[in-house]
Amino acid sequence: MIRALPLVMIAMPAWAVEPVLPPDATETFTRVEALGSHRVATGPHDGTLPVEIAEGAVTRRVWRMAASDGTLAIMGPLRDALEADGWQVVFACEARGCGGFEFRFAINVTRAPEMFVDLADFRYLAARRGSEWVTALISRSGDAAYVQTTEVDPDAEVEEVTGSAPAAVAPVAALPQGEVATALREVGHAVLSDLEFETGSAALQGAEYESLAALAEWLADNPDATVALVGHTDAQGGAAGNLAISRRRAESARDLLIRRHGIASGRLETHGVGSFAPIAPNDTEAGREANRRVEAVVTSQD
Structure with missing residues (x-):
């Protein structure tokens, strides 16, 4: 059975659509x-x-x-x-x-x-x-x-x-860097979880990034593949500013892949989606940190 929300307001209307969903929905x-x-x-x-x-x-x-x-x-x-x-x-x-x-x-x-x-x-x-x-x-x-x-x-x-109803949603676990290639191969995308950003910043906070090395190796092993780098932000700040910052985060990752790892620029596109696709609630610092991220998404692979 689908458990309805405990709304203490008025009688709920009759639904035209009652989806057939799994028992735990x-x-x-x-x-x-x-x-x-x-x-x-x-x-x-x-x-x-x-x-x-x-x-x-x-x-x-x-x-x-x-x-x-x-x-x-x-x-x-x-x-x-x-x-x-x-x-x-x-x-x-x-x-x-x-x-x-x-x-x-x-x-x-x-x-x-x-x-x-x-x-x-x-x-x-x-x-x-x-x-x-x-x-x-x-x-x-x-x-x-x-x-x-x-x-x-x-x-x-x-x-x-x-x-x-409050949804107890746990943050998505950080992906071990050795599994980046596995995730790209099996599900078509991977969070580059060692790329860390401060709120409002597109500057990368470290010198070496295992996830970028793993992504570069996967691209070398798959010479016909192309990837989109998608930047994300937490929910702090305005929508327009977050979209711009998220795009710059993706561009920062793209720049390192080109300069340090020799990946051809035509194989890497960038997108910024601001705070619109969180993987964790934004009401804790841990959740906000998880949401400030770049993901690699396979866009083509022969």
Whole structure:
């Protein structure tokens, strides 16, 4: 059974969508707007994101559960249940096929800690039934998976509800540097966890970085591969400043890979996503330190 949030407000509305989720799924967030709008992606991000703006009663819910079976194992039953209930899938994709970083930041996502999105491991679905829309977003963080559904019904009459349950989300464990190559090979991305940054700074704090050496060795062993370096920040400071700092963090790592390790510049792209993809809560120094990071994401590999 899915455990609902203990909201002490008003009676909850009847849901148009009740996702089929694993038995350990715990609902951590619910928001109902009597009149709102939602950006529904109807195709992949390719320079721009094709969207339909759905308006009406908007209901958003988020669940957390164990991630042992992966995101596809969660999305499959959810999609089957929607189609069995008369919903027509308009668009479905996985991380790279969705458009990667740009797609993630062009859609509506509940902020952490209720919802975490791994930029290299997420799935999205948009479905329509008459005038109603529903979208689903599934991702992972460490040993937990997260599911967000958003329903839009222009004909529904609902009472507004907002509530969340504290989510005890542990920081993702630091990846042993010897496992960088394994992570790139098996899951397509790795946190370069020995690249340390102070809040608000893009300057690297050490002289030698085992993770960059391991990444350079992997690139040498895979001469056709390309990698995106993605910079992140904690939640302190404004969004625009954090985006700029996160981009400079990725560029700092790229510069060292080129200068010290001889990696061709054309094999390394950089992105900055600010504080929008945390791997730990930002309410502790340990969590903020974990979120100030650079990740390597495999973008192509023949």
